[in-house]
Amino acid sequence: MLRAAKRFFSLRLSLATLVIISFSLYTIWHLSETRTLSSPETISIPTSTPIPEAQKIPKKLWYKLGPKGLSDQSRAWIDTCLERNPDYQHEFLTDESADVYVRKHFSSRADIIETYFNLTIPILKADILRYLLLFVEGGFWSDLDVSCEEVPIGDWIPVEYRNSTGMVLGWEFDVGWFRRQFATWTIGASPGSRHMAVVIDDVLSTILRLAHEHNCTIADLHMDMIGDVIDVTGPVRFTRSILASLKLDYQGIIDIPTVEPVYVPRIFEDVLILPGYAFAEGINKYPEGHTYGPKLVTHHYAGTWKNEQGGEVD
């Protein structure tokens, strides 16, 4: 009798233990589930184990077509990139397929969906789209008016940084400008980059703030309320957010004092920053007689830039 009672109690005890363990497991599972929910569904949470080099920045080129599709000129520029990087996949998105993509991958981020789909200014959406795509899948974003030079994309990252690079950026304004600014016509990123998450959050809150300041909905925001697009979704916003994410002193790195130009790529955490000659050789003026690294892309400033309604011209 006593033995039976003992057994009964020990069974109760193990049942209780089981319940506690299951509850803890559930809690852990639930917590990790909540964490997954706040990022897009296809992204696995970055772990602390190093990602093999080949998987860090996927070999994929992203393009977004304007409402008129692809001009012959753009096609020729894009072909230089595709021909020189035969091992890269590429994907063209249209307005429609971009909308489908965002809806699918950010269904768990109501803030992103609400902002993206309420926005009526195409140029802002085009800016945001590149950050979203790169956050989901990674790869290289390229504007339609960018052509590639000789060096294949795989060789853009110096060998010593290949294992540690999760993002590739180049200065648009570097030498001879009073402020540095990253180019956003070419951006390389690994999926789920936390720096890109900072950019996205920063852009969203900036747009919400503008709507609030103008006492209107996001849908009612017009170009004349936006001020300068580059400060809202474009390169200035992007530069600020990335540097904030890296905890780099914005003024220190952005305001260019009278220092020697930087001739070599530099890495901050996992962000590789290429000198101005890499993505914007034509607009950075290096001292006469100096040799510097190869230019990697040429941006042709072909007017995919804003018109008065903030639409794309191309």
Ligand SMILES: *[C@@H]1O[C@H](CO)[C@@H](O)[C@H](O)[C@H]1NC(C)=O
């Ligand atoms: C990069 O990682 C690979 C594989 O882990 C290793 O063999 C290689 O030596 C590393 N390269 C550098 C430059 O650290």
Ligand SMILES: *[C@@H]1O[C@H](CO)[C@@H](O)[C@H](O)[C@H]1NC(C)=O
């Ligand atoms: C904001 O807009 C609403 C309706 O559009 C209006 O009723 C309200 O008075 C406005 N508030 C301010 C502070 O302008």
Ligand SMILES: *[C@@H]1O[C@H](CO)[C@@H](O)[C@H](O)[C@H]1NC(C)=O
């Ligand atoms: C987005 O659009 C919906 C539907 O028109 C509206 O109810 C909502 O307030 C808008 N959100 C913002 C933040 O403008």
